[in-house]
Amino acid sequence: MxxxxxxxxxxxxxxxxxxxxxxxxxxxxxxxxxxxxxxxxxxxxxxxxxxxxxxxxxYGKPSFDLDTTQIGDREVTVRERVVWHKPFCNLLHFDRMLPRGVDPQPKLLIVAPMSGHYATLLRGTVETFLPTHEVYITDWVDAREVPLSDGSFDLDDYIDYIIDICHLLGPDVHVMAVCQPAVPVLAAVAQMEAMEDDCVPASMILMGGPIDTRKSPTAVNKGAQERGTEWFRRNCIVKVPPPNPGLWRDVYPxxxxxxxxxxxxxxxxxxxxxxxxxxxxxxxxxxxxxxxxxxxxxxxxxDLTAEFYLQTVETVFVQHALPKGEMMHRDEKVDLGAIRHCAIMAIEGENDDISGIGQTRAALELTPNLPEEKKTYHLQERVGHYGVFNGGRFRREIAPRICDFIDAHESDAGAARPAPRSKKPQLRAVR
Incomplete structure (x- = not known):
């Protein structure tokens, strides 16, 4: 191979x-x-x-091309800026030139999937929330563009990146995980809650994510389960050829x-x-x-780094480590029972052939110490996987519910949090 x-x-x-x-x-x-x-x-x-x-x-990397948005009755300019950078990710901020008199709007961090497509796949998602939110998005970097000298990138690093970004944006941020990021985002919030971190997000929205792939398994889930991680290692991992900057890096292309x-x-x-x-x-x-x-x-x-791809297959689709309470981040077990403050909204599509019904809703069942009033579930009829985060029904039916959920928990940022421990467990430095 x-x-x-x-x-x-x-x-x-x-x-x-x-x-x-x-x-x-x-x-x-x-x-x-x-x-x-x-x-x-x-x-x-x-x-x-x-x-x-x-x-x-x-096909090269597309651009967002979101130069303006409508706020109230005014069209305002949008400027796309990189506000945080690591070798495998840029954090983009869609900075809007807000008119005078417009109150600050909720901060929304959209965590794009690292599953083969660029973050621009969520262009419609970003565009929908620009009039009502201060939008940020993770713009993952193509692994073939990252030199070997910049090190490796695996699922643990992904979780560290999310925690690092939450520290940058502060406790009043609302995090939206679209598909694949649902697992590392949920794990990152659990780790932050366990550390009594001051920057735990006010809420997170999990959309069509594989939290527990044992529920309503799809062809994708069954294929991973039947083949096992070693099959993917033998058949799906190749080296980046010249003249790419990531020459000789092991990737899932x-x-x-x-x-x-x-x-x-x-x-x-x-x-x-x-x-x-x-x-x-x-x-x-x-x-x-x-x-x-x-x-x-x-x-x-x-391309995805081989270590990230294989660790994700093993953890999420083969071992089902997160719902079993066996997932590890670095040397610590991820305890979803630690989530007590960050509100959760789970969204699923009736015809989703990637993440079956119940897989994302499992996040609500696996967080027993989060009050029920901080849990919300929505099953969108007549949409597939893509329709969960884009398209007409997303704009008309799903997005308004997300806005209402964020508004309901906007005041939760930092509220009723215990004082930080005098000595927090230290995460390994993010590469």
Whole structure:
């Protein structure tokens, strides 16, 4: 398997002449001066060339492109800034130029999934909350871009990053974990509560996360359970080839993850591309542009460090360590019973084929010492995994409930917390 990445890179290089010929053919049949460009044959050729270009392209990291937002009746400028940096993550702040007289709004930290796609997959999520919240998001760095000299990154480091960011933002922050981060965010809050940390978040929103994958197991869960960690180590871990900065780093490559997701709904993706071909032939620009926007994001993937990927598979999907009370962070056991102050909202999708119903709700059952009035559950009907955090039903039905939940616990920041211990357990320095 170590050569898989080299073959992948070589494939892109070998396709270069075909892509160049394809581009020339497309320009020929798209040229307004060419009479053939107005014929069904010419339109079909141009459409076919665009599909070839898009299916053989290497997609780079997309941008958020959120330059403005609407606050009240005014459009305000949004400036994207990096306010915290570590080798494997940048914390982005969407700094809004608030009009005079507008009161400070709740701070919302969105923890994006580190599961193969970039944080821009949550562009719609960020956009939805910009008018009402001070939004931050974890922008995870592609592992192939991180030199070996910057060290390793595993699930323990991920938890340390979350704790470090909470210390930066303070106790009045509300944390939203979308899918994969639900486990490390819940573990990070438990560790902070156990240490009686002053910066425990006011609340956390867990969305479609694999807290307990024994409940309503999906094909993804069953596959990991049946294969075991060693299978993934042998078959999914490769070395980054030159000329990438992360040369020789062991990674789980993004194109592996993308292949798995595409295979789960292959007929749907084939139909989508066939529909795009027809839209291009029929000059239906709006429909074709929607297809481009979705797949520009969906096909842009990043690599994960091998140690993070394998530790996540082992801890979350094979051992079910967190719900069993066996998960460790560094040398300490993660005790969910320590959570007594941070309110929890669990959100699930009725048709989620990644995290089944009950997997995220388990967080409410595993925190017996958190008062019931600080627990909220919402099952969204007629949405799949993606619909839990994006799309029309998210904006109309889920987001307003999240806003109400945050508002209800905005005053909880630092309230009724015991005085810190004179000597707190020390976390290992974050790399």
């Amino acid at each position: 170590d050569l898989a990445y080299f073959y992948y890179e070589a494939g892109h290089i070998l396709l270069s002449p075909a892509r160049a010929a394809n581009d020339a053919t497309r320009l020929f049949f798209k040229n307004p001066a060419n009479p053939l460009s107005y014929t069904p044959y010419g339109k079909a050729m141009a459409a076919g060339c665009e599909l070839f270009e898009r299916t053989t392209r290497r 993004g194109f592996f993850q993308l292949s798995g997701f595409m295979a789960m709904n292959l007929d749907r993706h084939i139909s989508a591309h066939w529909n795009m071909f027809n839209h291009l032939v029929e000059n239906d620009g709006d429909s074709a542009e929607k297809h481009r926007e979705f797949y520009d994001e969906y096909l842009a993937v990043m």
